[in-house]
Amino acid sequence: MIRCYLTQNEVVGFGHQLIKALIPPPAGGHPGAAQPGPHIMHAADARPFQRLRKKMEKEWVPGMQTLLDIPTASLPALWDADFLYGPKTEDGSDTYVLCEINASSVAPYPGSAAPKVAAAVLAGIRSAINPN
DSSP states (O other): OEEEEEETTEEEEEEEOOOGGGSOOOTTSOGGGOOOOOOEEEETTOGGGHHHHHHIIIIIHHHHHHHHTOOGGGSOSSEEEEEEEOOOOTTSOOOEEEEEEEOSOOOSOOGGGHHHHHHHHHHHHHHHHOOO
């Protein structure tokens, strides 16, 4: 699974993890013996995820905003979208299938995301104090 972390409409990092429910049990072992892989965090510029980042920022999030009439300032300071890998394209590129979107309890998250999250929270506070 790939977790795509966002601050409002900008990708701020990724998490990559093998999900326990998707791991075949060890040969001859108990189904509960399968263990998830480590949750590895990556910065937004991590090379393996740039195609997903581009789709999120240029297509999917703007499309969601248009469809649901959500201005950027109303998107959460930190949220995520989880993806499973879909079938490879003819040229061998990865595709992605949306699994879920989380807007609460989005932790842990990549440390590299903290400055963008803090800036979005500060902008929200300033806007609430001085709405002009």
